[in-house]
Amino acid sequence: MGKKLGMMTILLIPICIAINFVGGQIVTLLKLPVYLDVIGTILAAALTGPIGGAIVGLVTNLILGITNPVLIPFAVVNVAVGIVAGLCAQKGGFRTVKGTALTSVAIWAIVQITAVPLTVILFGGVAGGGSSVITGFFLAAGKGLWEAVFSQSIIVETVDKIISTFIAFFIIKRIGASTLLKFSLGSKYVDEATE
Amino acid sequence: MNKEKGIISKIYPLSKLVVIMVLAVTAILWGDYRFGYFIVLPLLVFLAALEGKFFSYTKKMIGAMIIMCTFIFIIKGLFDPSDEILWQFAFIGVKKEGIESALRLTSIIFSLGGSILLFFETTDLEDFMISLQKAGMSHVGSFIFLSTLQMIPQFAKKSKVIMQAQRARGIETEGNLLVRMKAFFPMLTPLIISSITDIEDKVITMEARAFSVDVKKTYLRVLNIKTSDYVIVVSSFILFVIFLVWRYIV
Numbered sequence: 001m002g003k004k005l006g007m008m009t010i011l012l013i014p015i016c017i018a019i020n021f022v023g024g025q026i027v028t029l030l031k032l033p034v035y036l037d038v039i040g041t042i043l044a045a046a047l048t049g050p051i052g053g054a055i056v057g058l059v060t061n062l063i064l065g066i067t068n069p070v071l072i073p074f075a076v077v078n079v080a081v082g083i084v085a086g087l088c089a090q091k092g093g094f095r096t097v098k099g100t101a102l103t104s105v106a107i108w109a110i111v112q113i114t115a116v117p118l119t120v121i122l123f124g125g126v127a128g129g130g131s132s133v134i135t136g137f138f139l140a141a142g143k144g145l146w147e148a149v150f151s152q153s154i155i156v157e158t159v160d161k162i163i164s165t166f167i168a169f170f171i172i173k174r175i176g177a178s179t180l181l182k183f184s185l186g187s188k189y190v191d192e193a194t195e
Numbered sequence: 196m197n198k199e200k201g202i203i204s205k206i207y208p209l210s211k212l213v214v215i216m217v218l219a220v221t222a223i224l225w226g227d228y229r230f231g232y233f234i235v236l237p238l239l240v241f242l243a244a245l246e247g248k249f250f251s252y253t254k255k256m257i258g259a260m261i262i263m264c265t266f267i268f269i270i271k272g273l274f275d276p277s278d279e280i281l282w283q284f285a286f287i288g289v290k291k292e293g294i295e296s297a298l299r300l301t302s303i304i305f306s307l308g309g310s311i312l313l314f315f316e317t318t319d320l321e322d323f324m325i326s327l328q329k330a331g332m333s334h335v336g337s338f339i340f341l342s343t344l345q346m347i348p349q350f351a352k353k354s355k356v357i358m359q360a361q362r363a364r365g366i367e368t369e370g371n372l373l374v375r376m377k378a379f380f381p382m383l384t385p386l387i388i389s390s391i392t393d394i395e396d397k398v399i400t401m402e403a404r405a406f407s408v409d410v411k412k413t414y415l416r417v418l419n420i421k422t423s424d425y426v427i428v429v430s431s432f433i434l435f436v437i438f439l440v441w442r443y444i445v
Contacts, residue, residue, distance in 0.1 A: 010335055013343075015390045018350040022354050025351055026358075031375060069311040123267065123300070123304075136270055175388060
């Protein structure tokens, strides 16, 4: 495992997991109406590819699970975000604003595809506190359970995932070329910076 | 590290994990909420009390799961498609089948989540990682896990310092939504960039200690498997087989 990943990746992973946590904490400090808790996953995926992203996603939710085991199944969503972001990054998804926009749509789509069935099948449509109120609202308006959870997810996740992807994009732009080059996908971002 | 360990903390982490998995799988297969609510839950709380962690355990349990489970009752109870009404308040009808399925679901959540919480409440994470490594996990895995746990509080502290520094140079962190949105980026980026730049130094330090050299690693801590640990694993398997026979064959 160590040889395959490379030391830079191994050391980037804990940092990105911590970014996932701190992103959420800063959001609470600033009282923003979003989560922004996958920035680290996306960043790791953009710099090192799908495997790094997936590991960050998995360990983030496992550690969250130590204090709140309900979140462990949602590791699937976080891992999927890492893999999709990593695949997009390999295709050069984070090089331009346009590419980042497309990547954010892909990430958003995979979140819908994975999170909605998980919420409905495992937890009967309930995910966390606040967003369940929205689900309840749609149910009260006469929608079916799947439709209600899906509508809730679209409302809550869309802006969140787009902003997260763009934050990762802007952070990569700020990292110095000499550091970037040491990551496996780093050279993709350096070419453009020097041109 | 020298502090007196409770009875459950002394059990080898992997044996404990086996017991918890067996308990969780049983709760799911049984499918009767009474097993979860009247057997598993009291058992877990009893074990926590035995460990002297009754209050911190129940507090964590409530904090992690109560909101979620309340919402499950509300959503299942009110919006279940079945017709049989259990209670009726004015125009709100609570459905019988909804409440039953909510009871089943929440009992599984409580048994599963409660067991996992108890596991981490009574297990030293370093011991857990050592036991996983002895069972064949790569040392990279335990490095990632343990160094993350170190890094999160460090990051939280650093981000507060950065917030104050950014405020000092005039960034608004209070005000309308747009103002607060704009403050997010300057708070996160210095933290990330500085940590990523630090990686190179860490790589050199760790390579100097032969982190990625492919040899057998030594442990700073000794973790012994006792006979009682085997007994626990074997007896929980026997109980599980008895349960399977009782549930599906008899």
